[in-house]
Amino acid sequence: MNEKISSLFDSEINNIEVDTLLAKKNKMAGVRSSMSEYQMISDVLKKNTVLPKNNLTDKIMSAIDEEPTQMGGFIKANSSNTAVVSFEIWPVLGSLAVLVVIASTAFNIEVNSVSTSQFLAKEDIPKEIINAHHAATANNMNYFIQVGDSAK
Amino acid sequence: MTLFKKLLTLLLLFLPLAAISMDDPWDVLEDSAKASHALNYEGVFHSQSSAETNSTHVIHANIDNKEYCSLKMLDGAPNEVFCAGDLVYVINQDGLLIKKRKNQFLFPSVLPSDINHLKKNYQLSFGEKKRVADRMAQLIVLRAKDNLRFNYHIWIDEKNFLPLKLVVTDNKNKMIEQSTFTTIAFNKEFNKEFKKDIFEKNINLAKLYATKNKFVENYVSNKFWNLKDLPAGFKEVDLISRRVNGLNLLDYQLIFSDGLAYVSLFIRPITRGTEPKEGTVSIGSNNISAKYQDGYQIMSVGMVPPETVNTFSGSIEF
Known part of the structure; x- marks a missing residue:
């Protein structure tokens, strides 16, 4: 299911599957949540929108705040447990952080598997x-x- | 050569032929298919599936090479069915429904006229003999050669070859459905009086009967779909179209058979406000698979394994 959602935002899915996916989205909270997160990843990677302010963004920001990020010569130490990162690197870090959070939570999200038998x-x-x-x-x-x- | 020697020679000549006939279960099956249409009998059979059980009183007669039958439900509502050739008259408290019989091979006439078609998909063997409805019956097992269909166990009357019992099992030998005679009598004399007694008392064809069947069957001139990768051994045997209630749209029912198992493949337009469904469920002895494609709800129904109905549902291409 995650693969299909990912394909949707990569424009690699056909019209029929879009309909099916949207129908499932309306029914299942898990699918809705996954779609929202994949939309966010897609937006970050394409740099076409600002990250929305929601719980996930807050989680990412607080994770970045709390972790001393080591990124070669781009980082300037600010305090013992934080780092000041140059402005150009934010989109990259943001994307990576989103991916890390998504990857760590994706396995715990209850979504429909490839088999759709539960819908009938x-x-x-x-x-x-x-x-x-x-x-x-x-x-x-x-x-x-x-x-x-x-x-x- | 004495008369005795002549008779002995004749006996020796024909004995091997008779032995072949008895040794080949396909021959027995063919005789059984013929017997179920030709014999006159009256009895009660009991049917059972995972969903329900019930008993039916049956009279079957062959008069001048035309088949007549009378069936009465003994449990629940006292519905009755009369058959005359291809026409079937279903009577209940609301009235009469007249239908033309096409693919209904009703117990005990469950075998197709072309037995050879079964050879591709089923392996045949003799089983044990046992008493069914106080008569000795020989078990013949039609075991599926693949996982696309179920197994059929038919107990055939040792004397006149009528199927007395049918059990359908899955690949784990679990019973899916069975029908069996509990009492049966042969050698009944049925003549034109029988027709009078059975039909004219119950069915007045001079009276105008309005069937309330809401479906309108149409000839399908434009097949806008293709079928790919159908389950092996199944052939399309019928196609029915119906008008969707209240809409100027048709839905379609394609019927496939391997000679014993039947699967209906429905192609139905999705109407506004209806959510498409996908998945597989079981209802009674049938498995049902649903898929959505290009605005159509595809559904397959049949007493076959779930994989088979899934393959049928995935076989439609627009």
Whole structure:
């Protein structure tokens, strides 16, 4: 599922799968959350939007604040546990941090697997489908009688 | 040569032929297919699937090479079915529904007329003999050659070859469905009086019957789909289209069979406000697979393993 969401933001998915994915997004919180995060990664990598202010951004910012980041000669020490980073490196660090956070949490996000069997429930099957099948193919007269009954 | 020697020679000539006939389960199966259409009998059979059980009283007659049957449900609502050739009359408290029979091979006539078609997909063997409905019956097992279909166990009357019991099992030998006679009597004389008794008392064809079947069957002139990678051994045997309730749209039902198993593949336009479904579920003895494609809900239904209905649902290309 994550692979499909990733493909969506890379424009590598066909129209049919987009419809399916959007339908799933509306139904499943896990898929919605994953899509939001992948959208953010996509935006950061393409540098076309500013990171939205939400819990994830806050987590990233506080993680960066708390960790002494070591990035070769780009860093200037500011205090014992923080680092001042030159302005040009922010987008890169931001992207990397987002990826690290996403990677660490992705395995804990409850999303639908590649198999989509959980989406179809018994009550989703229209009764006329079963009746039409038995009416056309029954090898059991009891079914046939009931089909005749229900077709009325 | 004395008469005795002549008779002995004739006996020796024909004995091997008779032995071949008895040794080959395919021959027995072919005789059984014919017997289920030709014999006159009356009895009660019991049907059971994971979802339900019920009993039916059946009379079957062959008069002047035309088949007639009368079936009455013994459990639940007292519905009745009468058959005359290809026409089936279903009667319940609301009225009469007349249908034309196409792919309904009703128990005990479950075998196709072309037995050879089964040879590609099923391996045949004799099983044990046992009593069914107080008659000796020979078990013949049609074991699926692959995982795309279930196994069929048919107990065939030792004397007249009528199937007396049918059990369908999955690949783990778990029962999916069964039908078995509990009582049966042969050698009943059915003549034109039978037709009178059975039909004219119950069905007045002079009266105008309005069938309330909401589906309108149409001839399909434009197949806008292609089928690819169908499960091996299944052939398309019928195609039905119906008008979607209240809309100027059609949905389609393609029917496939391997001779014993039947699968319906539905192509239905998704209407506004309907969410497409995907996945596989079981209802009674049927497995159902749903897929969404290009605005159509694809659904396959059949008494076959889940993998088979999944393959059918994935076989549509627009």
